[in-house]
Amino acid sequence: MPTPTDQFFEQLGRRRNDPLLRACIGSMRFDLQRGNRHEHWRLDLRKGDATAERCAPDSDAACVVRGDGELFDDIVTGRANAMAALLRGAYSVEGDVGLLMAFQRLLPGPPNQRGLQRSGEPR
Amino acid sequence: MTGELVTILDGNTFVVCDRRGDIEASATDPTGLFSFDTRFLSQWVLTIDGERLQALSTDNVQYFEARHFLVPGTGTVYVNATMSIIRQRAVGDGFHEELLILNHEPEPVDLVVRIDAATDFADLFEVKDQLEKKGTYSNVVEDGRLTLTYERDTFRRSTAITASEPAELDENGLTFRITIEPHGRWTTDLSVVTAFVGVIGHRAAPKYGRGRRVARPNMQQDLDRWIASAPRLETDDEALRVTYRRSLIDLAALRFTPLTSRSRSLPAAGLPWFMTMFGRDSIFTSLQALAFTPELAATTLRELAARQGTRIDDFRDEDPGRILHELRYGELTAFEERPHSPYYGAADATPLFVVLLDEYERWTGDRALVRELEAEARGALAWIDEYADLQGTGYIWYRRRNEETGLENQCWKDSWDSISYHDGRLPGFPRATCELQGYAYDAKVRGARLARKFWNDPHLADRLERDAANLKRRFNRDYWVADGQYFALALDEHGGQVDALSSNIGHLLWSGIVEKSKARAVVRHLMGPALFSGWGVRTLAEGEARYNPIGYHNGTVWPFDNSIIAAGLRRYGYKEEAARIAAGILDAAEFFDGRLPEAFAGYDRALTKYPVLYPTACSPQAWSTGAPLYLLQTILGLEPFDGHLVVDPALPATLGHVALLDIPGRWGRIDAYGRRRPPQRRVPANAHAPASHQNDAGRSLASSSRTR
Numbered sequence: 001m002p003t004p005t006d007q008f009f010e011q012l013g014r015r016r017n018d019p020l021l022r023a024c025i026g027s028m029r030f031d032l033q034r035g036n037r038h039e040h041w042r043l044d045l046r047k048g049d050a051t052a053e054r055c056a057p058d059s060d061a062a063c064v065v066r067g068d069g070e071l072f073d074d075i076v077t078g079r080a081n082a083m084a085a086l087l088r089g090a091y092s093v094e095g096d097v098g099l100l101m102a103f104q105r106l107l108p109g110p111p112n113q114r115g116l117q118r119s120g121e122p123r
Numbered sequence: 124m125t126g127e128l129v130t131i132l133d134g135n136t137f138v139v140c141d142r143r144g145d146i147e148a149s150a151t152d153p154t155g156l157f158s159f160d161t162r163f164l165s166q167w168v169l170t171i172d173g174e175r176l177q178a179l180s181t182d183n184v185q186y187f188e189a190r191h192f193l194v195p196g197t198g199t200v201y202v203n204a205t206m207s208i209i210r211q212r213a214v215g216d217g218f219h220e221e222l223l224i225l226n227h228e229p230e231p232v233d234l235v236v237r238i239d240a241a242t243d244f245a246d247l248f249e250v251k252d253q254l255e256k257k258g259t260y261s262n263v264v265e266d267g268r269l270t271l272t273y274e275r276d277t278f279r280r281s282t283a284i285t286a287s288e289p290a291e292l293d294e295n296g297l298t299f300r301i302t303i304e305p306h307g308r309w310t311t312d313l314s315v316v317t318a319f320v321g322v323i324g325h326r327a328a329p330k331y332g333r334g335r336r337v338a339r340p341n342m343q344q345d346l347d348r349w350i351a352s353a354p355r356l357e358t359d360d361e362a363l364r365v366t367y368r369r370s371l372i373d374l375a376a377l378r379f380t381p382l383t384s385r386s387r388s389l390p391a392a393g394l395p396w397f398m399t400m401f402g403r404d405s406i407f408t409s410l411q412a413l414a415f416t417p418e419l420a421a422t423t424l425r426e427l428a429a430r431q432g433t434r435i436d437d438f439r440d441e442d443p444g445r446i447l448h449e450l451r452y453g454e455l456t457a458f459e460e461r462p463h464s465p466y467y468g469a470a471d472a473t474p475l476f477v478v479l480l481d482e483y484e485r486w487t488g489d490r491a492l493v494r495e496l497e498a499e500a501r502g503a504l505a506w507i508d509e510y511a512d513l514q515g516t517g518y519i520w521y522r523r524r525n526e527e528t529g530l531e532n533q534c535w536k537d538s539w540d541s542i543s544y545h546d547g548r549l550p551g552f553p554r555a556t557c558e559l560q561g562y563a564y565d566a567k568v569r570g571a572r573l574a575r576k577f578w579n580d581p582h583l584a585d586r587l588e589r590d591a592a593n594l595k596r597r598f599n600r601d602y603w604v605a606d607g608q609y610f611a612l613a614l615d616e617h618g619g620q621v622d623a624l625s626s627n628i629g630h631l632l633w634s635g636i637v638e639k640s641k642a643r644a645v646v647r648h649l650m651g652p653a654l655f656s657g658w659g660v661r662t663l664a665e666g667e668a669r670y671n672p673i674g675y676h677n678g679t680v681w682p683f684d685n686s687i688i689a690a691g692l693r694r695y696g697y698k699e700e701a702a703r704i705a706a707g708i709l710d711a712a713e714f715f716d717g718r719l720p721e722a723f724a725g726y727d728r729a730l731t732k733y734p735v736l737y738p739t740a741c742s743p744q745a746w747s748t749g750a751p752l753y754l755l756q757t758i759l760g761l762e763p764f765d766g767h768l769v770v771d772p773a774l775p776a777t778l779g780h781v782a783l784l785d786i787p788g789r790w791g792r793i794d795a796y797g798r799r800r801p802p803q804r805r806v807p808a809n810a811h812a813p814a815s816h817q818n819d820a821g822r823s824l825a826s827s828s829r830t831r
Contacts, residue, residue, distance in 0.1 A: 019498035020433065078434070083464040087457035089277035089320065098383050101429050109434030109441070114524055 005032065005069060008076035009041050009052035012106065017048040024048075024102045029061035034069035045102060063099040067091025078108040128154065129181055130395055131189050131214045133342070134380045134388075135159050135452075136317070137395050138218055142178040144191035144210040145169060148243070153250045155242075156218060156282075156315060157395065160453030162250060163217070163282045163317045166241035169210070171195055171224075171234055176208055186376035187342050188213040206232070213342075217282070217316040224310070226303040236299040238313070244273035244280055246453035247396065248461055258454075262294035269297065278457055279320035287312040349375045353415050356755070357782040362713040363751075369717035370751050373743040374412060374419075381426055381450075389423040393721070393744035400450045400465075402427055402472030403535060404745050406479050411686060411749030413486050414756050414786055420483045421492060427476060428499040430465055432506075437524035438462045440533075444506030446472040448530070461528050468530040470511060470521035470559050473503045474566035481569035484577075485763045488789030493577045501578075504570045504587070507563050513553045516618060517597060519563050522553035534559060535684075536627075536662065540669060541676035542613050545622045547668025550615035557610050558627045560598050561634030567591035568635065599638045608644040610637075624648060624664035626681075629688025632695055642695045649688060650700050657728025658707045659685040665725075672725035679722040679737050682708050683746035686753040693757050698773035705754040706775030712751060719747040759783060759797045766790070772797025 002010070030041040042055035071090055074080035082104050085091060093100050130139050136158040140146045146154045148165035156164035169176060174195055182190040193208040205228050211221040226232050243256070258275025269292045272281040284297065288311035291298040303309045349371070356367045378388035379398060390412075391397060392404035405427070409420035432445035439462045440448075448469035455461040462468075477500055484493050493500075513520035523529035530537055534556045542556060543549055567587045575584035602610045604620060610628050611620035628645050631637050637645060648654055653664035659680040663670050671678045685708050692701040711734040712719050721744045724735035759781060760771030768790055774781060774797050785792040 020431070020502070022498060023495060078436075081436075081439075081459065081464055084457055084459050087278075087452055087464065089279060089457075098429070101383055105433050107434070109436045110438070113435040113437045115435040115437070115442075 003034075003069065004073040004077045005039075005041075009043070012043070013051045015050065015106075018050070018105065019048060020105050021045060021050065021102055022048045024099070026063065026096060026099045026102075027061040028063045028065060028099050028103060029055065029059055030072070031057065031064065031066045032069040032072055033067070037069075039069065043103065045099065050106060061095070063093065063095040063097070065091060065093050065100065076107060078110045082107060127181075128152070129183050129189050129191075131183070131187055131212065131218075132376055132394060132398065133187050133215045134378065135391075135398055136214055136216065137398060138212065138214050139395055140167070140189075142181045142191065143169070143176055143193060144178075144181075144189070144212065144220075145175075148245075148250075150251065155245075155250075156214075156317070157247065157398075158217070158317045159319065160247040160399070160451045160456070161280055162245040162247070163242055163280070164240065164315060165243045165245065166239055167315075168239045169208075169222075170237045170239070171206075171208070173235070173237070185343065185346070186372065187215070215342075217314070220313040220315070222311050222313060223308060224301075224303060225308050226306060229305045231302050231304050231307075233300075233302050236301060237296060239296040240269065240271070240284055241295060242271050242273075242282055244454070246455045247451070248453065248455045257458075264292045264294060267292065269294070275454065275458070278454060280454075281318045281320060283314075283316045283318065285314045287314075346372070346375055349416075352787075354786045355784040357780075357784065359779040360777070360781075362717070363709060363778070363781070366709060366712040366717035366719075366751050367755070370748050371415075373718060373748040374408075374416065374745070377408075377743060377745050377748065378419075383429060384422055384426055387422040387425075388419065389426055390419055390745040390749075392746075393741035396741060397744075399452075400426060400430075400447070402446045402448050403469050403475065406472060406475045407683060407687075408745040408749040410479055410482060411683075411746065411753035411756075413482060414761055414783075414788070415752050417483065417487050417787060420479060421487075421489065424476070424480055424483065424492065424496060427472070428496050431499050431502060432467050436467075438529075439464070439466055440468040440524055440529050442467070442506060442510040444473065444502035444504075444510065446476045446503060448472060448533070462525055466529070468521075468523055468525070468533050470519055470533040470556075471535065471562055473506050473511070474519070474559070474562035476500070476503045477566035477570050477573075478562065481573055484573070486788050488766070490577055493573055497573075497578050500570065500573060501583075504566060507566065508590075511563075514555070514616075514618070516555075517594060518555040518614065519559040520553040520555045521559075536676035538676050540674075541662075542621060543623050543663075543667070543669045543677075545624070545667055550613065550621050553616055554613050554621070556613040556627065557598075557602050558630035558634070560594065560602070561631045561636040564591050564594050564598070564636040565634040567594065595636050595638070598636055599641060603641065608641075609648050610641075610645065623667045623669070624653065625667075626654065626660045626662050626684050626688060629660060629684070629691050632691030633687045634691075635694065637695070639695070642697075646692060646695070646697050646700055649692070650703070652727075655704075656680055656707075656725050658711045658723065658734050659704060660688050661725040662722075670725075673735075673737060674725075675722070675737070678725040680711075680725055680734075681722045681747075682711075682719040682750035683744075686746075686750040686757070689754055689757045693760065693773075698760070698771075701757050702773050702775040705758050706777050708750060708754060709775070710777070718743055719750055720744070721747055755781065755783060759795050761786070761795055763788060768793050768795065770795040770797070772799075774799040 024045045028043040032039050040055050040057050041052050042059050043052040075082050128139050138156050139154045146167035148154050155162040176193040180192040191210040207225040209223040213219050258273050261272045263270045269284040301309050353371050377391050379391035380388045389405050390408040392401040405423045409423040427446050430447050432441040445467045447465040447467050450465035451463035456463040511519040521533035568591045571584040571587035574580040604611050604622050612623045612625045613621040615621050653666050654660045661678050663677045669677045685704050689701040689704040714733050721739045721741050722737040758774050762769045780798040782796045784794045
């Protein structure tokens with residue numbers, strides 16, 4: 001049963017090139033823990049394209065993020081805010097923080113938002 | 124503990140203490156050691172033999188360090204000076220304090236020196252309200268170190284205290300039992316190190332220390348370099364010289380270095396409660412300082428771009444393309460009790476981002492940054508049309524979606540009652556304040572230039588120009604209060620005019636949205652007695668129902684506001700009026716030793732003879748600091764044009780001559796001179812006045828373009 005994290009990383013490769021990430025080149029490694037299982041993902045950002053795949057625990061990356069898998073499920077579905085979670089110490093980051101900032105651009109917003117309110121009324 | 128507070132700062136870390144160097148936080152005295160929006164010390168009190176000390180003199184010469192000269196005893200008429208105490212403190216990753224005690228007696232003296240130390244780890248948002256904390260505290264003495272820790276779930280912050288001399292550490296502080304020889308001295312280093320456990324790597328020591336004395340001179344060197352690198356001012360007006368220097372130093376002190384900026388800085392909004400990135404304030408300050416320290420603009424643009432909104436998030440009032448309002452790092456933000464990671468509740472920062480990007484390129488020629496930020500700038504322009512137009516009427520509207528902790532008014536006048544009708548009623552939501560439309564117009568016009576010149580997109584350029592022309596036409600029709608001959612402060616939720624007369628009309632001139640035929644009427648209001656106090660233009664005109672000379676946004680005079688208004692007057696050719704505003708604000712600065720406050724009261728100048736300070740906790744404030752710079756630019760008529768710097772001085776009557784030397788820009792470095800000649804000595808039209816000297820009737824290209 002794929003987790004939200006699985007689904008998020010897998011669909012990355014199918015996304016359009018994102019102009020907001022055009023200047024970004026680098027790799028991130030995510031070391032996630034689920035119970036006593038560990039999973040590792042490597043995310044490559046290349047001038048607007050992002051691809052991710054499972055990787056070895058020691059796979060080289062300019063930025064390493066370590067945290068709980070369930071928290072990441074929330075982050076990649078917009079239920080948790082990545083920046084607030086970082087400030088909270090809910091996960092840790094080592095290396096190039098700029099890549100983490102770029103990564104946040106890939107994340108969706110929270111579900112069920114009112115958003116744009118034409119005519120001043122909520123949707 | 125009342126009286127003057129002393130502040131030292133280094134980027135995002137700062138210490139607020141009393142004149143004795145003590146920290147003793149209370150609701151009325153919000154002192155402490157703060158870093159990244161958390162208070163790391165709320166008590167730091169020195170006693171000798173159980174007695175508090177008395178300050179003889181405090182030396183806060185540099186913004187990053189202070190020295191306190193003390194003697195024992197408090198509040199008595201006689202000072203028994205058998206002992207002197209000197210505390211020297213430098214801030215950085217905490218602070219380092221050198222404590223020196225001198226015995227002036229011919230006998231040895233035994234002393235118990237005690238420092239009581241404690242912290243509440245309050246979030247900046249909590250400091251004034253003293254909210255109850257949800258985490259747990261622990262104070263641990265181990266290995267010669269007192270560590271104060273706060274823990275809430277995975278959130279951990281700690282303060283580590285050590286001393287270089289042998290001390291008895293307990294959970295509440297340090298005690299030194301010492302003997303000082305006759306006419307002898309005793310000294311110790313005290314280190315206080317802040318730690319964000321798990322977020323930032325472990326630090327063993329504060330940035331500066333006696334053993335690493337080389338680091339503190341680096342701050343001095345950095346400040347010297349900063350000042351040397353800025354344009355040099357030459358003028359016959361001593362007060363203006365003081366103000367200019369003060370502005371440069373305060374701007375240096377207000378530099379904020381986010382973790383992602385590779386050590387480059389942008390202006391924080393104000394000390395001490397706004398030492399963080401604010402979209403609006405950082406952009407305006409960068410604009411004001413473009414002719415002086417353009418690198419601030421580059422960092423502001425990059426860091427705001429990196430945090431541009433990309434999704435819909437009601438709690439944060441985030442939309443795709445929106446530029447942030449405020450960024451905070453404290454506990455309340457971490458646990459999402461506040462939306463500031465970052466919070467996007469500003470309706471002006473987004474169009475102003477485009478304005479700054481374009482203006483920055485016009486000054487510096489840095490087309491690389493314009494290309495680097497193309498996607499973000501396009502996103503900002505799209506936001507104006509796709510997300511800001513809440514009524515579908517072609518204007519920028521605002522209405523917060525976060526109704527618990529979001530901002531109601533998302534314009535610069537963000538107090539609850541700042542937007543009112545002439546009769547004092549408050550409109551509902553959403554609101555479309557007038558200056559937002561000016562910024563939108565300016566953003567579209569400038570965006571068109573960027574699209575055509577750098578993004579190779581003539582279609583976008585054409586569309587933006589059409590939109591801008593359209594917006595200008597509609598705006599001049601919908602916002603114009605015909606019987607009063609001014610622009611309404613806002614439109615209300617029914618599209619009706621919120622018809623108060625306000626300083627916002629000056630921003631309209633600045634943006635260029637005002638039709639030429641209407642400019643004279645607008646200027647007449649700005650310079651008339653209802654708005655112009657003699658020092659500057661009031662935020663709200665006398666005669667409006669909510670006018671109050673000490674109303675925060677309803678009658679006070681804001682230097683930043685006036686620096687924009689003066690520039691707006693110049694844009695439409697009202698040079699003399701611009702100079703009068705500049706004179707008022709610069710005259711006021713003299714009464715504040717060159718450091719303009721956030722705002723001062725709207726009383727008539729003839730009534731009070733001096734500007735009455737509006738009591739706010741923020742000083743210096745970034746866009747007040749930038750105001751004299753922008754006013755200098757305005758009175759010298761500095762304008763980049765076709766790769767050159769045009770100089771078209773129109774000095775106030777009070778200034779004889781003003782010169783700015785080594786102005787940085789795409790031309791390298793250039794000098795600009797302005798001199799006021801008496802009216803009867805006009806230069807004949809066909810004389811060749813030297814390019815570097817122009818009277819107020821002439822225009823010239825700036826002289827001596829030489830690269831540094």
